[in-house]
Amino acid sequence: MKTNFQAIVIGAGPSGSSAALTMARAGLDVALVERGSFPGEKNMFGGVLHRLTSIEEMIPDFWEVAPLERHIVKKGISFMTGDSSFNTVIEGGNFDTPPYNGYTVFRPKFDNWLAGEAVKAGATLITRSTVDELIIKDGAITGVTIVGRSGQLNAPVVVAADGVLSFTAKKAGLRGGAFDPAQMAVGVKALLDMPREMIDDRFGLVREQGFANEFVGCTDAVRGGAFLYTNYDSLSIGLVFHLASLRVSGKTPYNLLNSFMEQPQVAKMIRGARLQEYSAHLIPEGGYNMMPELTGNGILVAGDAAALCNATGLNLEGINLASHSGVLAGKAVVEAHKNSDFSKNGLETYRKSMNDSFVVKDLKMYRNAPQMLHNNRIYSEYPELVCDFMENIYRIDGAPKQNLSRLFIKKASEKIGLGNLAVDAFNAWRAI
């Protein structure tokens, strides 16, 4: 096996493959190292693949050739209690015209395809290889050791795209030792088989249209939420929990997922489906405040490894940030090769281009959102308030009607407390 390269990318997920593709296109000899037996084997998400503008520049027909599922035309939020739900859905005409805003995808297919594009461009994909140690000479990273296939790979620069726990970034001293459970979430997901026609009929879809729904109030007061996405002939359904809340709750992710799937309105949506696969993954939800150092001597950090995830409650983005950071990291490595300077200083163009990109700008703008979402009331009292209020509005039983604003204030003071309501509204406003 060839062991000397001009760059090593650790992890063939969206950020790693984007970095490898960028560098290979620029003519660099790149190793793309993946611990799975194929790229995407270890990856899952509960999400929607949004526009990847920097990939579209390199692969102009990206949206025609990538293995995608349905494009999302309907997006909903449900406020849920044990037996009720209040749903809002936007179905936008613009969401049904290309370029589409987002797609459902299967990660084992999509990630494998993107890595394949990097290989087509000339990158060397090395699967079944878990990076074990960084090789450090005179304070600079010069390679890695791998286990699975065992051996050593050498290069003057390494892109750490090794995912949310990034042991590489830790070993390089770019992030602190222990993670804060308050900055991490775990997602669990069930992949459910359902015939295509049934999905179309049940969710009001035609052609290749898709539906994405998020739920709040369905986690038995653990901070978190749920999601349901339509693939061609399957549903992705799952829950996400803040770890700081889950670990003290005594509740288990799978039992909460079962309860969610048994909630009467959810049960109707998934009736007739068959469980195909169960998966779990961590999400770095701490946002801007959680980001590690992006560069060191001979190393750059991209994607989940750099905590590039935007979870504001309404938008949930990760792959687009990961991919863009990978492209920028790749460009910085190309630049560093021109100057033969792989020091932290020589790689600073990555830091600068990241700061100028939507990735860091968005994370910075929403830097208070993670803290705002650490409000337990969002996950039980508010959904209850919404459902209760709406039920009261629609209930017609011969009793005289109440003034709506007075009814709202009465319900809100019962469930939330008016002082809390004011504080929560202010915090939400400030955060988003």
Added chain:
Amino acid sequence: MSINIDEIFDYTSFSIDREPHIVLDNSICVGCDNRGCTNSCPARCYTWSEADQKMTFVYDGCLECGTCYVVCHRNAFTRWRYPRGGFGVAYRMT
């Protein structure tokens, strides 16, 4: 529709390595005041026995998510790394 976590091998594929990728020093778990791993692990790899005052850990059905690594505030791991390349969980369609 429900997930029986004891039957995880019926849903999710694994290629199990003989050598564990996570090694727990369960003597540390005895004095733990939280044991958040037991309920937080999405694959129920950690089981605390109140009768035996003992933590049992199995790595076979580990989904490699990292939850235990983050919630364990006692740092009870002698080793926590991903499985050797080619081993561990293998998602097909998630």
